[in-house]
Amino acid sequence: MGLQQITAFFKWCTVINGAILIAAVIGIALVPEIAYRVHGRMFEIPPENIGTALYLLVGMFKVMWLVFNVTPFATLLILQNRRAGATAATPA
Numbered sequence: 001m002g003l004q005q006i007t008a009f010f011k012w013c014t015v016i017n018g019a020i021l022i023a024a025v026i027g028i029a030l031v032p033e034i035a036y037r038v039h040g041r042m043f044e045i046p047p048e049n050i051g052t053a054l055y056l057l058v059g060m061f062k063v064m065w066l067v068f069n070v071t072p073f074a075t076l077l078i079l080q081n082r083r084a085g086a087t088a089a090t091p092a
Helices: 001-032 030-041 049-091
Strands: none
Touching: 001 030, 001 049, 030 049
C-alpha cells in the first residue's frame, strides 16, 4: 500500500468521522430532549447528569478524532509534499 493510498484512506476517515462529530453536536444542540431521553434510558443516568455526560462524550470523540484521524492525515500530507519536493529538486 503506497503513501497516496494511505493518505486517501485517512482523508476519508477524517471527513466521515468529522461529519459524525458535527452531526452529534448539532443533534445534541438542536434536540437535547431526544438525546436526554435516549441516553437516559440506555445508561440509566439521572437527568441532571445527562448534559455533563453528553458533553464529555462529544469532547472525547473530538480528541480521538484529532489524534487518530486529523493528525495522521496532516502528517501524511506533509510527508507527501516533502517527497514531491525532493523528487522535483533532484537533477535528472
